[in-house]
Amino acid sequence: MKLIRFGAVGEEKPGVQLANGTKIDVSGFGQDYNEDFFGNEGIEKLEKWLETNQASCPEIDDSVRLGVPLTRPSKIVCVGLNYAQHAAEAGMDIPKEPVLFFKSTTALVGPNDDVVIPKNSEKSDWEVELAIVIGKRASYVEEADAFDHIAGYVLHNDVSERAFQIEKSGQWCKGKGCDTFAPVGPFIATKDEIKDPNNLNLWLKLNGEVMQNSTTSDFIFNVQHVVSHISQFMTLLPGDIISTGTPFGVGLGLKPPMYLKEGDVMELGIEGLGVSKQQVKAYKK
Known part of the structure; x- marks a missing residue:
């Protein structure tokens, strides 16, 4: 469903x-x-x-806006550097265990809503990601039981401001939680619809040009490992989102780097999880 x-x-x-x-x-x-x-x-x-x-049940016209396909969750937990080639393009070592950070729930927007470059931003970037939706309370879960705690999967653009994330002191959340930086959807596919979340094609285009095109089979830490690992450090509640990381091809990794500007259009998709499209707008008071 x-x-x-x-x-x-x-x-x-x-x-x-x-x-x-x-x-x-x-x-x-x-x-x-x-x-x-x-x-x-x-x-x-x-x-x-x-x-x-x-x-x-009434039919919904295709012209009607799609929102975030779940109400605001208690948290969005993200995994950084979860593809080897992305770690390389970011100039960082392959992690020995999942790198975790939080993304603000106020960043959530619908799949086709505008992404707003935040005030004083210089280096806003794109990241197509597979996200997990938790379906059952998870605490100290074993990998073998991880799928029992998953409700489904959803497409997520983990938009990131690299200057805020990397160049400012503190944690990555500064560059991850800006308003509109979490377009999610178009839909949550229940887990029965996705036979193998660890082998899905995912891609992103910027202004029609393919920037990211990879597969979740390149995960360093797969879906069940990520759910189990996070549950060792915090309780995951039903409806919580786990975003599993992005493959290579982000603006930070290009030579020279390239970042989002007003008028850009991001289109992204994951096999079985549909397609989303966001226009980039500049921050205005």
Whole structure:
């Protein structure tokens, strides 16, 4: 099943994208895609509800805005340098264990919303990533049990301001959590739809030119390792997002480096998880 949320900013309603691409409003189910939904068998209950109610669900026109496909989670945990070639282009050693940082939940925007270059930014960059949505509370989880704690997967553009991230003192979160820096969607694909998350093609184009084109088979730390590892240090709650890192091809790694400017268009996708598209705007008061 593919979970979507649609409507104006702040007024999103839950929906489902059917196998034929049709999008339907499932507001009648009576629950949004939040921690309670993911943690209390909401996916299974919604599937059951659709068996008798799908025909009466209103269709959603393709012109309607898609929002973030879940309500604001308790946290977004990100894995840095999780592809060997990306670590090399960033001039950093391959990590011995996952590099973790947080991304602000206020950075979340819909899959086709604008990305705003923040005030005083010089080096805003793109990063296509596979993100995991947690489906069951996870604490001290073994790798063998990790998939039991996953609800599904979603496309994420981990937009990053490199000067804030690397050149300022402190942690990476300064360059990761700016407003609009987490376009997510178009939909969450439940885990039954993604047979092997560790072998998916992912790509990003900037103004029509392919910048990133790789596969999650190049992970240094795969999906189950990442879920297990993070759960050793914090409790993951239903609806939490884990973003698993980006492959090579970011602006930082080009020679010379190239960064986002007003008017640029990013288009990105992951096999089985759809495509998103963001126009870049400059910060204005």
